[in-house]
Amino acid sequence: MTAVRYDMECDLLVIGGGINGAGIARDAAGRGLCVVLCEKDDLASHTSSASTKLIHGGLRYLEYYEFSLVRKALIEREVLLRAAPHIMRPLRFVMPHAPGQRPALLIRAGLFLYDFLAKRELLPGSSGIRLGCHVAGRPLKPEFKRGFVYSDGWVDDARLVVLNAMDACMHGAAVKTRTACTALRRSEDGGSWYATLRGPDGAETEVRARGVVNAAGPWTASLLGQALPQRRSQHLRLIKGSHIVVKRIFEHDHAYIFQNRDGRIVFAIPYEQDYTLIGTTDLDYKGDPNRVAIDAEEVSYLCELVSQYFKAPVRPEHVVWSYAGVRPLVEDEAQDAKAVTRDYRLEMDSGDGAGQAPLLSIFGGKITTYRKLAEEAVDLLCKALDNRKPGWTAKACLPGGDLYGDTPQNCAVLRYDEWRDKLLQQYRWLPRTLVARYARAYGTRIHTLLAGRVKLEDMGPELEPALYQAEVDYLRRYEWAATADDILWRRSKLGLHVPPGAGARLTEWMALHPLQA
Template sequence: MAVGGHDIECDLLVVGGGINGAGIARDAAGRGLCVVLCEKDDLGSHTSSASTKLIHGGLRYLEYYEFALVRKALIEREVLMRCAPHIIRPLRFVMPHAPGQRPALLIRAGLFLYDFLARRELLPGSHGVRLRCHVAGRPLRPEFTRGFVYSDGWVDDARLVVLNAMDACRKGAAIKTRTACVALRRERDHWYATLRQADGVESVVRARCVVNAAGPWTASLLGMALPRRDARSLRLIKGSHIVVKRLFEHEHAYIFQHRDGRIVFAIPYEGDYTLIGTTDLDYRGDPNAVAIDGAEVAYLCELVSQYFSAPVRPDDVVWTYAGVRPLVEDAAADAKAVTRDYRFEVEAEGGAPLLSIFGGKITTFRKLAEEAVDLVCKSLGSPQRGWTAKACLPGGDLYGDTPQNCAVLRYGEWEAKVAKQYPWLAPGLLARYCRAYGTRVHTLLSGRAALADMGGELEPGLYAAEVEYLRRYEWAVTAADILWRRSKLGLHLPPGAEARLDAWLSAQ
């Protein structure tokens, strides 16, 4: 019921349910602010689920002298591994060296800098490698005889968004998915936002501060809020990926450099597949309709075929995805050179503050959120210290409530212990549950002592119990939410699985 012209009152309204918005909502709620987050679609359904799935310092950013960004990302790499050791794990990368590339000594110097720009406790350092004597050399063409190995991390990006939203909710935030902000006006010391749900029902939120974390729609929201003001321009960069059947049997990833200077990764993915990407192209279309095109598919196939003995062809592609990165317009001539660092813009001259987020990368989301909430708290006269660096994300408390090195280094021991508690689950299914849910696997399996208690197998490996969990705790509504964001089961299921699951969900 509306009271005084509004339905909901809060300290902070966050518009945008990607990784930045979810991270900000979590941090702010943990500092005692009353928070509402609205997202027009599903959590992480755009840019934040279309990444290369890496938690990394950004080795190639050294080429552009972005030492501060790389250092910040390297620090965050280990912070996040401790906070979410179930969805983030170490990954070793092999970089074949080819004639015509930078001299090997220069690359070695760059890797030395990468190793020591920030304190490193969890990951081994880099070293040279003779590819003819290394398992990662076998799938490569014979002319690649030497290379380098270094460390970074892999992340389930869409689940990272959801876990931040879950923790925000646990700390009191209201998370409103499939709810668009369709009007935003400022009246002195408050913002009034009209939110519209997917069914057309509208409500009005009265907020002391608004954070604009709308990603590719950041400039549009800023224009809605301040129509007479020139909005800061974003440079939208499309990044596309392809997935093919597994190209190699080992667990290393590859980093390849094209003659045009662009970097492409080939990463073990979902057990049976290899993920290849990404492209960097300026994008001027509708962010709602972004998709890979044939030229990008051909480019990625051609590039990796220059390295692998067995060529990769467009017909080998089994799945693709693309996203638009909302980067700061910095006048870089080449899309791949546009900075991945973030910037804030605070507009408070007319009363209640509006904080807009420009740029950013998934690895630095927590630091971005911390700095953003510092600004919010200062604006609201409610100074509270950041806390997220020392707190596990939901499910990440494998070895206690506070982040621990052992959670990353001894993940296998924890999983083996869980397997003994649920001997009736198939090993592969149990391993997937542990990786996806961490300690929350016990919530998913609470009260269940046999496969018959899982409520029926809706699709191979997908039981009703998991779907019920995702609907209850993780805002899953559609089959796409479940099969492509909360999991990647869509890759493994037979044709028609998404339609069958949507029909089952509708019947519920």
């Protein structure tokens, strides 16, 4: 047998720093496995930061009889709200109804099923409303006279990924961003995997792992083909989803779900205080996932659809920001992209039999069910790696989510404002809007960010409006932020609020002020 040189050894190598990879690394590390997570770019830099920012059961999936998926997502919806009440919150959705759309009785039946497929402790149920008597009716055209309202949740998707990676790190995992897996091969005896990781400086590290998780998102199939070229694997169907952001269209705190004649639905969601987020499209995508972008036709489609509902039309020139991502969904028989299943599939390869190092590939999934996916994935891996520790994440807070104790609590969701108001008093030397933003972004980790600071001058220079050195240093030290885009667009959405040129200025400042150990 040929000896192979390696620089690092672990139980589990997780390839991919999106929500599924980070969730699996967290769960596995918490069960005592030695975990290495590598991501070729920044955490959540692709699909996982390009979602509609919803924790939801998927009301429209009921049309495709995906009752199991919807029930699973509805259960997870409240588990996640309790685990991270700072980056998530309940949200009420209004669905205006008009003749020619899905029949009102059918919608009522769907909402009834949506309410009762899973137990609810945090979210109110659905009801019919008269739009003329409801605050959500004011921005709508007068022909929309009735509608429905129901509950789901909002999430800061990129921060959810980061918190899972942080928790994995707190349980002993090594998280390596901007580190690509350039080679992956089984040992001659099949008992190990050898991977070559190339870091941001070009240096290569050889890793020996007892098992590998392929959570590479849109690149899952290509990575699997590289590792096991002789095996036929599950195919992915890449679906592009695009979103636009415009100045705030309405003043209330409800969101809208709009039906279109083509059977698709589009959301309009309050976003970053001053904006409205509109999306998404569903289009098959054949290009390079690294270069996915919204096109003019998608912008026009979204503007025209919401303009059918709002009194004030939305035009392409109103768009202040847009983003697009590719969802790596399980290939099925669906003709239309919007009908492709959002459920996930776990494909395990254990070589030629017992004692062989496993390779688990993740196909499909949605952000709401990531924790359950991770739990099921790690259950499979623990069996293969002879680890008998059970899942634990269903009853654990994510970093910063322990507002009212170490275990998830309903009161952390229902009494969030009360907890935030105490912070406003504790840190009254800071602007109230800044403390409120820190509370939402960092939860109880705000105390780490502000440790040792008692006056505004202690925050360091204000690099951009409401962005102080203290926060930049925190993000670089604890959250793997390495570039201006990491800070302005993924760790926060300050990019929407700062003056033009902020990215270049922040990049220059970071280069001149390396983080001190």
